[in-house]
Amino acid sequence: MRRARQRGRGVEFDEVRAYAAGDDVRAIDWRVTARSGTPHTKLFHEDREQPILVAVDQRAAMKFGSQRCFKSVMAAHIGCLALWSGLQAGERVGGAVLGDKGIADSRPKRSQHAVLKVIRDLVHAGTPQSDNSAEQPSIADLIQQLERISRPGTRLFVISDFHDLLDEDHLAPLRRLARKTQVVAISVADTLEAELPRAGYYSVTDGDNHSQLDTGISGIRESYAADYQSHQSLIARRLRELRIPLLAVRTDDEPLKRLLTVFPAR
DSSP: OOOOEETTTTEEEEEEEEOOTTOOGGGBOHHHHHHHSSOEEEEEEETTOOOEEEEEEOSGGGSOOSSSSOHHHHHHHHHHHHHHHHHHTTOOEEEEEEOSSOEEEEEEESSHHHHHHHHHHHHHHTSOOSOOOSOOOOHHHHHHHHHHHOOTTOEEEEEEOOTTOOSHHHHHHHHHHHHHSEEEEEEEEOHHHHSOOSSSEEEEESSSOEEEEETTSTTHHHHHHHHHHHHHHHHHHHHHHTTOOEEEEETTSOHHHHHTTTSOOO
């Protein structure tokens, strides 16, 4: 049932369920009771709760890794840890998964099923798709969806490599979202994105095409590292302007230790 704010009570309507011994008789929902023929009571929760939404990027660019796992796997791992931690702390949890074909989302609930729903969406997004004709959604599409499903005060973890964040069209919805919720950006990268391997010839492929990379060309490693650092610095500056904290994670990091820097154990 739709949640509605109860003015003056300091609580928010959560749901209606069958009356149980010990329930406050003042909270009986007489309309539902009349329709069903059995007593039903309204349940409320305190306004001070802080629902948690976890948004995980699982698009093609995230399916890369040279260390212990792909960026997509690290992002999924961190997202699931945040969801289980939030649920254990008594918060409502939900999520959104950005895949190559669209966005799967679930509104926050205080239930293990809410976490399992996000996990299923992550598994589906990681399954190879035969139809590549659909236009890939952008990070802005994800942020706009998060605007629709979040409520003021929600704590929101956005986990991505943010490769397409810098367009102004993409920053505008993030600016609106940051005013409404408490956004934490978690950037996932791989060591090979930041620094080319030592001088030599390397075979590279995107799964369809194959080529040779010569990292011994004069200045190529320095130029590559400088371009990456410049891009990451620009992302960090834009997020800082929006007062959004940024946690940088590598694919060879220990996800729990990194997450605890912004999600302290309780």
